[in-house]
Amino acid sequence: GAGVSxxxxxKVAKRGQDVALRCDPISGHVSLFxxxxxxxxxxxxxxxxxxEAQLDKSGLPSDRFFAERPEGSVxxxxxxxxxxxxxxxxxxxxxxxxxxxxxxxxxxxxRLSIL
Amino acid sequence: xxxxxxxxxxxxxxxxGIPIINCAYENTAFDYFPxxxxxxGKGPALLIAIRPDVSEKxxxxxxxxxxxxxxxxxxxxxxxQPGDSATYFCAAILGYNFNKFYxxxxxxxxxxx
Numbered sequence: 464g465a466g467v468s469x470x471x472x473x474k475v476a477k478r479g480q481d482v483a484l485r486c487d488p489i490s491g492h493v494s495l496f497x498x499x500x501x502x503x504x505x506x507x508x509x510x511x512x513x514x515e516a517q518l519d520k521s522g523l524p525s526d527r528f529f530a531e532r533p534e535g536s537v538x539x540x541x542x543x544x545x546x547x548x549x550x551x552x553x554x555x556x557x558x559x560x561x562x563x564x565x566x567x568x569x570x571x572x573x574r575l576s577i578l
Numbered sequence: 579x580x581x582x583x584x585x586x587x588x589x590x591x592x593x594x595g596i597p598i599i600n601c602a603y604e605n606t607a608f609d610y611f612p613x614x615x616x617x618x619g620k621g622p623a624l625l626i627a628i629r630p631d632v633s634e635k636x637x638x639x640x641x642x643x644x645x646x647x648x649x650x651x652x653x654x655x656x657x658x659q660p661g662d663s664a665t666y667f668c669a670a671i672l673g674y675n676f677n678k679f680y681x682x683x684x685x686x687x688x689x690x691x
Contacts, residue, residue, distance in 0.1 A: 467621070494677070496677070496679075498679075503683075503684070504683055504684065505584075505667045505669075505681030505682050505683050505684050506622065506667070506679070506681050507681070508678045508679055508680070511677040511678070518677065519677050519678060521678070522678070554621055554622070556621070566624050567624065567679075569621030569622050569623065570621050571619065571620050571621045572621055
């Protein structure tokens with residue numbers, strides 16, 4: 464596809480369950496970003512990958528959050544032992560160049576609801 | 579503590595009006611300021627961006643004004659249309675950690691026909 468693809472679009476999980484969210488960036492894009500967007504708020508940075516290397520994970524809210532990009536393309540954000548405060552839209556973005564001050568192309572997000 | 583403060587939270591204008599959205603920051607290490615447009619159920623899309631060495635930038639009907647001394651910047655939408663109704667986010671990036679975007683809290687714009 465031409466854009467960033469995220470799946471699933473919607474995910475409902477019970478508190479305590481583990482979830483995995485997938486991001487397919489634009490082919491060939493070096494940089495990949497994950498953001499968390501709470502209802503009515505702006506996106507908040509979670510983590511950044513340059514190819515397969517996770518260079519910045521300072522935004523991950525707790526050690527229950529884990530992200531990987533093992534082959535430098537598809538990325539997965541995993542949340543273990545989900546809590547209600549994890550309910551949000553999780554956005555993935557990719558960029559063809561290194562660094563954030565380049566156009567970032569966002570996916571449409573995964574809306575996660577924790578019951 | 580929010581790094582980028584955005585106002586107003588919501589804005590209603592008539593078609594043809596010029597909505598203005600304002601953002602302010604404190605950290606002088608920010609050196610790149612993009613604006614994003616987001617429609618419901620969609621991801622943000624880059625509209626226009628500016629660096630602090632420029633006071634104004636225009637792209638189509640969108641204009642950014644930048645006041646470095648006041649640490650403020652704003653988005654103007656000329657001849658606004660109902661199709662411009664969306665949520666707009668300003669953002670800022672640190673010069674030394676250009677991987678991390680700091681977003682404002684968003685402005686929901688409604689352009690009435």
